[in-house]
Amino acid sequence: MANRVESQLTEILFQSLQKERFVILSTVDFETGGPNVNALSWVLAKDVQTIYFAVDNRSRIIENINKHKKTVLTLLVDESTFSVSGDAFIKMQKMDDVPLKLALIQMTINEVRDVMFYGSKIVTEPEYDKTYDKKAAERLDHQIMEAMRIK
Template sequence: MANQVEPELMESLFQALQKERYAILSTVDFETGGPNANALSWILAKNVHNIYFAADNRSRIIKNIQKNKKAVLTLIAEESTYSVSGDAFIKVQKIEDIPLKLALIELNITEVRDIMFYGAKIVSEPRYDKTYDKKAAAKLDQQVMDALKLIK
């Protein structure tokens, strides 16, 4: 369903964002004013209007959002590609009880756009594999996703 535009997440996208998944966050670079893109996986839709994600609090993402709140999250789900635009802000500078220094960022959604080119659909969503200690990765992933769910 190409070119669909909504002011909030559709139910199917909300459900797709209830677990860790691959996405690209685009922000405005604080130094150059140009685009800056980063891959993310710790993402959670809190409701149809807000998405939480975690990022290292020393990351360029943090500096970019502090200077310019405009952001776009691009994700592949439901056989299509979506851009979720809005204003982002640092909700929590350091998430408690996580061994890494992660910030919690909230994206307040202003537009959800189906950006898949005409006459096509995604037949396989991106998959990734953690390349470090599998048990440690699973534990950290669970800690971060649980924290995202608990923060109001």
């Protein structure tokens, strides 16, 4: 996909966003107008034009999106780095059926770019471990991902 701009997720990007994964979310800071960057894992492609993500409803991300809808989601997939930009809004201030106070954010995709620098590829995608009770983490992750699927 290098040097191409797409208006929606490709099949491999869509499939990669069907499960929890490490992504970077960039928003416009509501106070400074500068960039604000956060790592997320609860993300789901609802379709090729729509991405959902869940964040703590006290997060600065909420105020940022309420003031400036422009967002960029960065992910490492298929040996490359992709920038998915679009407009976001708070779909639900408090998600039902999950034990945490999480907001559901919906992003409508405007553009997808392969932004990997020339002559290189990602050889290992990021991995992470949950640092709290593994069974509790799995149960919580499952609840949140399922809640996003039904919205």
